[in-house]
Amino acid sequence: GGGEAMGRVCWWSAGSWRPGAGRSIITHLGGLRPDVRYTLQGLCAVNSMGPGVPAKTLTFYTLPQTPQIIDVRVKQERVMVSLVLAGAAKMDFEVTVSLTSKPKDTKTFNPPTASKEHVPEGLPSEVHMPFSQMSIAEPNGTHSLRIRAKNSGGWSDWSETFETIAVARQQCADQVQARMIGSIELREIEQLQCVLKDAVGIEFNDERPLKEATALLECLTSARDELCEAERLREPIRLGTALARAKEVGLPDLDPIELLLEKLSSVKHQLDTAKGIEELKEALREGYEARLPPEILQAAVDRLGTRESAHQGILAAMEAARVPVLEA
Numbered sequence: 568g569g570g571e572a573m574g575r576v577c578w579w580s581a582g583s584w585r586p587g588a589g590r591s592i593i594t595h596l597g598g599l600r601p602d603v604r605y606t607l608q609g610l611c612a613v614n615s616m617g618p619g620v621p622a623k624t625l626t627f628y629t630l631p632q633t634p635q636i637i638d639v640r641v642k643q644e645r646v647m648v649s650l651v652l653a654g655a656a657k658m659d660f661e662v663t664v665s666l667t668s669k670p671k672d673t674k675t676f677n678p679p680t681a682s683k684e685h686v687p688e689g690l691p692s693e694v695h696m697p698f699s700q701m702s703i704a705e706p707n708g709t710h711s712l713r714i715r716a717k718n719s720g721g722w723s724d725w726s727e728t729f730e731t732i733a734v735a736r737q738q739c740a741d742q743v744q745a746r747m748i749g750s751i752e753l754r755e756i757e758q759l760q761c762v763l764k765d766a767v768g769i770e771f772n773d774e775r776p777l778k779e780a781t782a783l784l785e786c787l788t789s790a791r792d793e794l795c796e797a798e799r800l801r802e803p804i805r806l807g808t809a810l811a812r813a814k815e816v817g818l819p820d821l822d823p824i825e826l827l828l829e830k831l832s833s834v835k836h837q838l839d840t841a842k843g844i845e846e847l848k849e850a851l852r853e854g855y856e857a858r859l860p861p862e863i864l865q866a867a868v869d870r871l872g873t874r875e876s877a878h879q880g881i882l883a884a885m886e887a888a889r890v891p892v893l894e895a
Contacts, residue, residue, distance in 0.1 A: 628720030636729035641737040655692035704735035
C-alpha cells in the first residue's frame with residue numbers, strides 16, 4: 568500500500584510484477600496525482616506461507632503536470648510567459664525559444680518564476696526571460712516556445728509549442744515609433760491607423776508619441792466624418808464650418824473641398840441676390856446643377872412663384888386700366 572503525506576491513502580493489492588535489471592522488480596502504480604509527495608509502505612512479498620518482511624519505507628514525488636503556455640508578452644525588457652500549472656511557484660523551469668522559420672536554431676533558458684507567491688490552482692503563473700537574448704525575427708516573424716517543469720521527482724513532459732509575434736513586435740519598437748512620428752507629421756488617417764495597429768502589444772520607452780498619435784487619429788477622424796457629412800449635404804454654411812475645423816486640426820488634401828465651398832457659396836449668393844424673374848430662373852438652374860440642399864432651392868422656387876404671381880397681377884391691372892380706342 569501507499570500513502571500521501573497529507574493523509575490521502577491509496578491501497579494496491581497483490582498483483583503481477585515483472586523482473587527488472589539485476590534483482591529488481593517492476594510494477595505500475597496507478598491513481599497517483601502529479602506533483603505530490605508519496606510514502607510507499609508495507610511493500611512485501613507474499614507466498615503460500617503468508618507475507619514476508621516489508622521493505623523499507625520509500626518516499627518519492629510524482630512528476631509535475633505538463634505546463635500549458637497561454638500567453639507571451641514583453642514588459643520592462645523581459646519576455647513574460649504565462650502558463651497554467653498548479654504549484655508552479657516552487658518548481659524549476661526550462662524554456663526553449665526559436666524563430667518559427669528556423670526551428671533548429673534554438674536557445675534554452677532556465678527562468679525563475681516572476682512571483683514566488685502561492686498561485687491558486689487553475690490560475691496562470693509567469694516565468695520571465697531577458698528580452699535582449701531573443702533571436703532577432705524578420706518583420707512579421709514569430710517565435711516558437713516550449714516549456715517544461717521540474718520538481719523533486721524530475722522533469723515533466725514538454726508543453727505544446729506556442730507561437731507568438733509579441734517578441735518580434737517589441738524588436739521592431741524603434742522602427743514602429745519612427746513611423747508613428749512620421750505619420751503624426753503627415754496627419755494621414757490611414758497611415759496613423761496602420762502604425763497604431765502595428766504598435767499593439769509593444770512597450771515603448773517613451774509613450775508620448777503613442778498617446779499623441781492616438782489622440783490625433785481620433786481628432787482627424789472626427790473632423791473628416793464631419794466634413795464628409797457636410798459635403799454630402801452641400802449646405803454652404805455647414806460646409807464652411809466643417810472645413811474650418813478640418814483646417815484647424817490639420818486634415819490634409821482640402822483643396823477640392825475649398826473649391827466646392829466656393830462654388831456652392833457663389834451659387835447660393837446668386838439665388839439670394841437675383842432681382843428679376845429671369846435672373847432668378849437662371850440662378851435656380853445653376854442651383855439645381857450644383858445640387859444645393861432642397862430647402863435652399865425650395866425657398867428660391869417660392870420666391871420665383873411670388874414674383875411671377877405679382878408680375879401677372881401687374882399685367883392684369885395694366886390691362887384693366889387701359890382706355891379703349893373710340894371708333895370715329
